[in-house]
Amino acid sequence: MTRDTSGTPAAFAAALRAREQLIGYWSVLDSPVSTERIARLGYDYVALDAQHGLIEYSGLLASLTAIDTKGSTAVGLVRTEANDPAPIGRALDAGAAGVIVPLIDTAQDAADAVAAVRYPPLGRRSYGPMRSALRIGPNPADAHEQTVVLAMIETADGLANVEEICATDGLDGVYIGPSDLRIAIGGATSTDPSVGEEFEAALVRVREAAAAAGIAAGIHNADGASAAKRLAEGFTFATVASDLTHLEQVVSAHLAAARSTGESQ
Numbered sequence: 505m506t507r508d509t510s511g512t513p514a515a516f517a518a519a520l521r522a523r524e525q526l527i528g529y530w531s532v533l534d535s536p537v538s539t540e541r542i543a544r545l546g547y548d549y550v551a552l553d554a555q556h557g558l559i560e561y562s563g564l565l566a567s568l569t570a571i572d573t574k575g576s577t578a579v580g581l582v583r584t585e586a587n588d589p590a591p592i593g594r595a596l597d598a599g600a601a602g603v604i605v606p607l608i609d610t611a612q613d614a615a616d617a618v619a620a621v622r623y624p625p626l627g628r629r630s631y632g633p634m635r636s637a638l639r640i641g642p643n644p645a646d647a648h649e650q651t652v653v654l655a656m657i658e659t660a661d662g663l664a665n666v667e668e669i670c671a672t673d674g675l676d677g678v679y680i681g682p683s684d685l686r687i688a689i690g691g692a693t694s695t696d697p698s699v700g701e702e703f704e705a706a707l708v709r710v711r712e713a714a715a716a717a718g719i720a721a722g723i724h725n726a727d728g729a730s731a732a733k734r735l736a737e738g739f740t741f742a743t744v745a746s747d748l749t750h751l752e753q754v755v756s757a758h759l760a761a762a763r764s765t766g767e768s769q
Contacts, residue, residue, distance in 0.1 A: 511576040513601040513640050513650040516548065520602075520652055520720045521676055523740040527731060528581070530724065530745035532556065534563035538747060540570035543578040551581040551743055554595065555606055558748075561594065565635065568599040572639060581654075587613055589628060592620040599635045602652030604679050609661035614672040621653040622674060652676040654722065657710050658684035666710050670717035677720030677741070680710055711738050 519526060528549035531539050534557075543550050550571050552559055559567065564582065571580040579601035584591045587605045595603055605617040619627035623644035633642045641647030653674070657666055658681030670678060682703075683694035689706060691699045707723070714721035715738070722741040725731040726749075731742035 511543070511572065511578055513579050516579045516601055517650050517652050517676070519548075520741065523715075523718075523720055525735050526741040527735075528578070528741065528743045529747075530743050531567065531747045532558055533747050533751075534559045534567070535747070536563070536566040536570040539567045540573055540576075542747065543571040543573070543576040543580075545577070547578045547744075548741075549581050549601070550578045551583055551604060552600075553583045553746070554591065555583050555585045557583075561598075564595065565598045569635070572599065581652075583656075587617050587620075589620040589630075592617070593629055593632075596621065596629070596640075596651060597632055597634045597636055599639060601640065601650070602654065602676070604654045604656060606656045606681070607659060607662075608655040608657065608669060608678075609659055610665050611668040611672050614655045614669045614675050617655055618653050618672060618674040621651060622648055626674065654679045654720070656681050658688065660688045663688070663706055663709065666713045667716070670713045670719055675719060677722060678710060678714050680707065680721075680723040682724055707734075707737075714740075 526548040528551055529542055529547045530551050530553060532553045539550060552564055552567050554564055568580040571578055581602045581604055582595035582600040583604040583606060584595055587607060592603050603621060608614050620629060621627060623629045623631060640650045654677045655669055655675055657663060657678050685706060686694055686696060686699060686703050689699055689702050711721045720740045723734050723739050724743050724745055725734060726745060728744050731744050734742050
């Protein structure tokens with residue numbers, strides 16, 4: 505069962521660090537109105553994709569505001585465009601309850617991501633919580649307690665160094681990008697079944713490394729059934745993706761149903 509965090513960053517951070525099961529949704533569309541509706545459905549978090557998504561900063565800010573409106577059960581996370589203090593700080597200042605940092609290859613990469621999230625003396629985040637001060641912090645110690653940092657494991661180097669990455673001081677969890685990881689271990693495509701055994705073994709390695717370090721382990725999924733499977737295997741949080749893909753699937757299904765009804769007449 506998932507824990508109802510009621511959209512509170514502090515409660516979400518505590519649940520994530522306690523390795524409680526959490527379920528999120530992935531958004532790539534710059535559509536704050538639809539994101540607001542998704543945030544009210546019962547998900548523990550909604551992750552906004554600023555790396556591969558279609559969201560500029562103004563859209564990111566508007567979507568984070570939408571996630572925080574009355575009736576939301578979710579907090580807003582942001583997958584940043586890079587492991588760099590500037591986009592990480594902007595996402596946090598806009599009100600993100602945490603960041604998912606891509607392309608973490610080494611423990612030093614993970615330490616750099618943590619430093620970008622934490623204020624001195626724990627890190628190097630610049631103080632300027634423009635919107636986040638309304639919900640997170642604003643005192644540095646409170647912000648540290650209420651804000652999470654997750655490192656993406658999606659490269660061959662990241663997998664090879666996953667135990668050291670998970671042991672990074674201050675890191676709250678790791679998050680598998682399955683498409684990139686499957687390609688990184690030799691897949692010809694992001695869904696190549698020929699590397700299925702190697703891929704599943706990689707998932708076990710990441711999951712076990714996180715458990716040994718006492719941090720959260722998450723994974724990206726195409727649908728709810730896949731998310732349920734991964735949670736049953738021992739992942740502590742799972743994301744269902746994404747609004748653009750699901751919009752296309754639902755619209756296509758309605759079209760097929762309408763055509764089928766017309767043809768039957």
